[in-house]
Amino acid sequence: MNLNRVELRGFRNYGDSQARFSPEINVISGRNAQGKTNLLEAIYVLCTGKSFRARSDRELIGFAEDEARLYAEGVSDGRDRRLELKLRRGRRREMTVNGVKQKTAQSFSGFFSAVLFCPEDLELIRGGAAQRRRLMDNCISQLRPRYAAALNEFNKAYESKTRILRDYREKPSLLPLLDEYDYRLAQMSAEIIHLRALFTDGLGPESARIHAEFSGGERMRMKYTTVSTVDDPRRPVSQLLELILEHQRGHRQAELATGLCLTGAHKDDLEIEINGAPARAFASQGQARTAALSIKLAELELHRKARGEYPLLLLDDVLSELDATRQDFILNRIGGGQVFITCCEDEKIAARTGGKVFTVENGDVKEA
Numbered sequence: 001m002n003l004n005r006v007e008l009r010g011f012r013n014y015g016d017s018q019a020r021f022s023p024e025i026n027v028i029s030g031r032n033a034q035g036k037t038n039l040l041e042a043i044y045v046l047c048t049g050k051s052f053r054a055r056s057d058r059e060l061i062g063f064a065e066d067e068a069r070l071y072a073e074g075v076s077d078g079r080d081r082r083l084e085l086k087l088r089r090g091r092r093r094e095m096t097v098n099g100v101k102q103k104t105a106q107s108f109s110g111f112f113s114a115v116l117f118c119p120e121d122l123e124l125i126r127g128g129a130a131q132r133r134r135l136m137d138n139c140i141s142q143l144r145p146r147y148a149a150a151l152n153e154f155n156k157a158y159e160s161k162t163r164i165l166r167d168y169r170e171k172p173s174l175l176p177l178l179d180e181y182d183y184r185l186a187q188m189s190a191e192i193i194h195l196r197a198l199f200t201d202g203l204g205p206e207s208a209r210i211h212a213e214f215s216g217g218e219r220m221r222m223k224y225t226t227v228s229t230v231d232d233p234r235r236p237v238s239q240l241l242e243l244i245l246e247h248q249r250g251h252r253q254a255e256l257a258t259g260l261c262l263t264g265a266h267k268d269d270l271e272i273e274i275n276g277a278p279a280r281a282f283a284s285q286g287q288a289r290t291a292a293l294s295i296k297l298a299e300l301e302l303h304r305k306a307r308g309e310y311p312l313l314l315l316d317d318v319l320s321e322l323d324a325t326r327q328d329f330i331l332n333r334i335g336g337g338q339v340f341i342t343c344c345e346d347e348k349i350a351a352r353t354g355g356k357v358f359t360v361e362n363g364d365v366k367e368a
């Protein structure tokens with residue numbers, strides 16, 4: 001799959017700009033704060049229907065604009081696609097694919113897949129569990145539409161429940177609503193946990209294979225951890241639900257006392273071991289980076305296996321963070337699909353990749 005042409009108007013710091021991209025490697029260079037990451041974000045939004053960094057659509061609209069338009073032409077599954085997304089202040093977004101209106105971000109997304117790799121991802125191993133959950137969420141949402149829907153419902157139930165636990169002392173009338181949100185949260189957790197377990201079964205071995213090759217034989221192991229009453233997260237969803245409800249009952253008093261939601265998929269983690277030791281505590285900086293790269297490359301492979309073609313790969317500023325060996329490892333493995341790499345102007349990445357070079361200046365992208 002690839003995007004041939006992208007047009008942006010009123011998106012973040014973009015005025016009115018367009019570019020024709022290569023189906024292979026595209027290098028996006030420019031000084032700081034010119035709009036390189038914004039361009040990758042626009043591509044990500046066009047592929048997945050959501051941003052990897054904005055919390056609301058409002059943030060995506062240019063400060064001085066009332067409307068943002070994102071448009072792309074490309075090919076996926078052998079078909080021509082035209083994607084258009086319009087964001088307006090105070091109104092619902094409008095999305096079309098080949099001129100046909102799409103009601104939800106889920107129906108709009110999925111025509112293209114994208115894997116994003118940014119410097120934060122280099123902290124996947126030693127960083128907090130939230131980063132590893134984000135990895136699972138972003139990847140599984142694209143592979144299984146059902147997951148994105150469940151996650152959305154989960155987040156709503158989680159927010160409502162958290163609000164009740166926080167406010168019930170002042171407003172006791174909220175308390176009778178707790179049961180309903182508890183159940184919803186457990187239901188959605190069961191679906192999410194099941195799909196995360198299946199995903200980890202795919203990602204773990206693939207990451208370990210790449211990591212072994214990359215590190216000269218280190219053994220990496222990945223284990224998905226979730227609600228403590230769940231002995232095996234691969235169980236059918238109905239059985240998971242019962243186990244989660246059991247955990248919830250056992251923690252009701254503690255939840256009311258602490259005001260915190262203690263049961264659910266929001267506390268999950270991926271535990272990673274390297275040569276038998278927990279990597280989060282014991283991996284060296286270099287080991288952790290190598291492992292993180294391997295996991296990201298494994299994500300790319302899972303997408304390819306699922307769809308039969310490579311997803312778009314968006315590398316934001318990541319090469320400058322890596323030493324030459326690791327840069328080469330990445331660059332040697334990204335052929336095959338369309339790639340967008342951002343870098344600062346003075347870096348020599350463009351020449352090494354042989355990619356088509358663009359410069360971004362003050363919200364305008366041009367062929368160099």
Ligand SMILES: Nc1ncnc2c1ncn2[C@@H]1O[C@H](COP(=O)(O)OP(=O)(O)OP(=O)(O)O)[C@@H](O)[C@H]1O
Binds near residue numbers: 060
């Ligand atoms: N909604 C918005 N409206 C207008 N400008 C915005 C909006 N959101 C972000 N910006 C601005 O866009 C500019 C470019 O941001 P971007 O993150 O793309 O920079 P960059 O080229 O990736 O820089 P760096 O090399 O530092 O990563 C920033 O100065 C930011 O303040």
Ligand SMILES: [Mg+2]
Binds near residue numbers: 037038316317
């Ligand atoms: Mg940037």
